[in-house]
Amino acid sequence: xxxxxxxxxxxxxxxxxxxxxxxxxxxxxxxxxxxxxxxxxxxxxxxxxxxxxxxxxxxxxxxxxxxxxxxxxxxxxxxxxxxxxxxxxxxxxxxxxxxxxxxxxxxxxxxxxxxxxxxxxxxxxxxxxxxxxxxxxxxxxxxxxxxxxxxxxxxxxxxxxxxxxxxxxxxxxxxxxxxxxxxxxxxxxxxxxxxxxxxxxxxxxxxxxxxxxxxxxxxxxxxxxxxxxxxxxxxxxxxxxxxxxxxxxxxxxxxxxxxxxxxxxxxxxxxxxxxxxxxxxxxxxxxxxxxxxxxxxxxxxxxxxxxxxxxxxxxxxxxxxxxxxxxxxxxxxxxxxxxxxxxxxxxxxxxxx
Numbered sequence: 001x002x003x004x005x006x007x008x009x010x011x012x013x014x015x016x017x018x019x020x021x022x023x024x025x026x027x028x029x030x031x032x033x034x035x036x037x038x039x040x041x042x043x044x045x046x047x048x049x050x051x052x053x054x055x056x057x058x059x060x061x062x063x064x065x066x067x068x069x070x071x072x073x074x075x076x077x078x079x080x081x082x083x084x085x086x087x088x089x090x091x092x093x094x095x096x097x098x099x100x101x102x103x104x105x106x107x108x109x110x111x112x113x114x115x116x117x118x119x120x121x122x123x124x125x126x127x128x129x130x131x132x133x134x135x136x137x138x139x140x141x142x143x144x145x146x147x148x149x150x151x152x153x154x155x156x157x158x159x160x161x162x163x164x165x166x167x168x169x170x171x172x173x174x175x176x177x178x179x180x181x182x183x184x185x186x187x188x189x190x191x192x193x194x195x196x197x198x199x200x201x202x203x204x205x206x207x208x209x210x211x212x213x214x215x216x217x218x219x220x221x222x223x224x225x226x227x228x229x230x231x232x233x234x235x236x237x238x239x240x241x242x243x244x245x246x247x248x249x250x251x252x253x254x255x256x257x258x259x260x261x262x263x264x265x266x267x268x269x270x271x272x273x274x275x276x277x278x279x280x281x282x283x284x285x286x287x288x289x290x291x292x293x294x295x296x297x298x299x300x301x302x303x304x305x306x307x308x309x310x311x312x313x314x315x316x317x318x319x320x321x322x323x324x325x326x327x328x329x330x331x332x333x334x335x336x337x338x339x340x341x342x343x344x345x346x347x348x349x350x351x352x353x
Contacts, residue, residue: 039065040340072113079108149208180207211257251287267296298344315340
């Protein structure tokens with residue numbers, strides 16, 4: 001089943017068209033839309049940041065278990081994980097603009113936009129990175145390291161986090177097959193994999209999540225595995241393509257990360273929401289001292305500094321929770337989500353002229 005084009009709700013339509021009557025007036029600030037994927041319901045929920053109580057459900061393909069999303073302005077990319085597909089939506093037009101199906105077993109695990117017309121996808125099951133032309137639908141791919149599960153496009157280059165893991169026998173998590181590292185790809189040389197640089201991540205086990213800080217550095221989260229459960233945070237200089245520092249203190253099972261001012265916020269199913277100070281380079285809220293949000297799997301920050309955290313509650317019939325925090329990380333409100341939220345993202349949708 002292909003993702004269905006979604007019907008824009010009346011409230012979202014009104015928000016997107018607000019201010020369009022008089023073209024002489026300056027356009028208002030872009031609208032913010034919140035997207036949450038659900039790996040049990042196989043759907044994408046879209047809601048307004050200004051009125052988050054109501055969500056519009058967009059069905060995804062059967063078997064889709066999105067591990068993350070990528071945004072660029074009004075564009076939203078959803079890799080399906082085990083579904084071997086990637087869907088790209090234009091939230092400004094409320095339309096599915098491109099759907100790409102990769103070979104069986106590709107397991108697209110992450111995505112990153114290089115521009116409005118170029119999207120990169122980590123194909124974890126093939127040890128490759130794919131490139132999609134959103135204008136034509138053409139695709140290409142190159143070999144990278146084993147089990148790529150994180151992507152970041154910054155400073156004109158693509159950073160591919162090679163998790164280097166394998167399935168664990170009898171475990172829900174994945175187990176390490178060796179240290180993780182980063183492949184660095186120049187998009188202008190995408191078809192020449194021999195030119196790839198690499199960045200070592202010493203002590204890293206099951207690295208995957210990334211966030212670009214407001215200081216321009218790349219922050220990489222290593223989640224650990226059942227045999228080495230302590231997660232780590234690595235700081236990488238994307239200009240010099242080198243690791244600057246790494247820190248323990250994440251506890252077990254850290255996951256998605258996002259930047260807030262001079263902080264990096266890191267989710268953890270067991271520790272809640274952790275906080276790293278990028279100026280002082282230390283955890284202000286580390287393992288044992290996190291914001292108590294059990295089941296946290298995704299985090300996004302809106303334009304007013306509010307923090308949106310998607311939380312699982314077991315994925316066995318109990319609804320998930322969307323927790324909204326103020327900039328100082330005190331709780332503002334909580335809303336119900338679907339049975340198994342897996343990722344969260346915020347998109348800025350310009351008003352139509």
